[in-house]
Amino acid sequence: MPVLNRPEGQTAEEFDVSRRGLAKGTLGGLFFAAYAPAALAQAAEPIVTDAVGLTVADVTYPAPDGFALPAYVARPEGSGPFPVVIVASEIFGVHAYIQDICRRLAKSGYVAIAPAFFVRAADPAPLSDMRQIQTIVAAAGYEQVMSDIAATLEWVSQQPWANADRVGITGFCWGGKVVWQAVARFAAIDAGVAWYGRLAPSPTATPEQIAAGAPWPVDLADDLKSPVIGLYGENDGGIPLASVDAMNAALQRAGARQSGITVYPGAQHGFHADYRQSYSAPDAADGWARLLALFDARLKA
Template identity: 50%
Template sequence: MLTLTRPDGTPSVDLHLTRRGAVGMFFVGYAVAALSAEAAPIMTPADGLIIEEVTIPNGAASPLPAYVARPKGKGRHATIVVVNEIFGIHEYIKDICRRLATLGYVAVAPDFFYRAGVNLPALTDFAEIRKVVAQASPEQVDGDVRATIGWIKGAAFANPGKIGITGFCWGGGVVWRAAIEDAEIKAGVAWYGQLKPVIARATELKAPVLGLYGALDQGIPQTDVEAMRAALKAAGKTGSDIHVYADAQHGFHADYRASYNEADAKDGWARMLAHFKANGVA
């Protein structure tokens, strides 16, 4: 298994990736830049689900696109905002949404990088990917999260009192910040998101966050993890916690990457669901 050397992804030269493997996987929608030729991603069928591509009014000239997966039938369901990695809305993120929808959730994955007009999953140059990501300022992303929550609250199939958020890599950082900025969010789960920007803001958390991190992550040092734990304790945020997997790298949940750790990914998924349930998002 190869090591992800960067907190928000790894250049393709660091991955065991063949041209044949990249092309084959690209046609089913995975991010080429972080793809492992040996990957066997989970493929969740859409049976019993409604899959939609919607646009969410956010005050911009062009509204915010989002991928939505939800159960068929009537009723209002707890809803999870799913925040992508730096690769945008590719098949891994869509499958996360379908996995949640098969469990009875509405899952909404906004395309936070849509303003750049770039097909991020198709890019192989990390310098170009980072340029796109850098255009999405924290203020802009926070505004898009608020717009998404507003859209969820107005949807006939969503329970407006049961909104959670989860995110991976870049999206993990968004989760911590959203739990600070948005009072409508009841719980968050951050998968290996950067901690440095939010350690000093632990006192501002409005919702409990579960952080899932890897001890072998070379981009998020354990000193940051311990600093965040200390900040949460000092702030009395007893509902928030960080779990560290001793044998996990960055991206250990991403089943299309070489960093995928099946046992830790499954355990983290179970912890995520338990955290949402314990905090009324179920």
């Protein structure tokens, strides 16, 4: 079975949907309730976190362009207020894995909210055609995504159960890059955890590709408003270790001593994604422990 070993996923030529089935959905509502078929491993046994003790909802709120932005929210039951974690998805959007991440965070005492950044164009979650998915994702440019995060910060600030003075962000693959960008953009974000998001353009990237991906995290080290930890795999097919070294060097030059990247030996892209073949349970558990340690220190103190 081929492995999704890059932040943008496989090419259509590498992808074979014939071996993938859909897992059972967890929760219905606005969002695709199963696991993205474009990445689901046939033998996967994903972690499923129940909603006992939680309040879970699909919501919408206005983005600056007037779009009614959908988001998946999971939070502890009770009046709170609870610290907030924004969850930036992979290229597959807010499917069952991202929803489960939100419930895991809620079980740890956070309001977790996953905005649906891609749905202005379409929902990529149920799709198998990687070219179609990539086209949808490409339509979500930097300014739109940052505006959606601004709308999310505004919405949570209006919720009595959310402590908008204590906000973190985490993201996976495509969303990992968003973490670096958002922490450089918003002073309201107190900590970030980036899971294997691109840090710099590919050495073979065209000028158009470089411009489309800007701003790149490697150029944002001086602008980070709070600590970011990166969690990356040694054998990531789309994120060479040279770019990780460049990012760590940029952080050191910027004096961002609380930020840095951990590289897991032998780990592939998507090592936290328990529905993919690339899943590495020990590395995923270690990364999650680091995430909770940072968020607990920065958002619960």
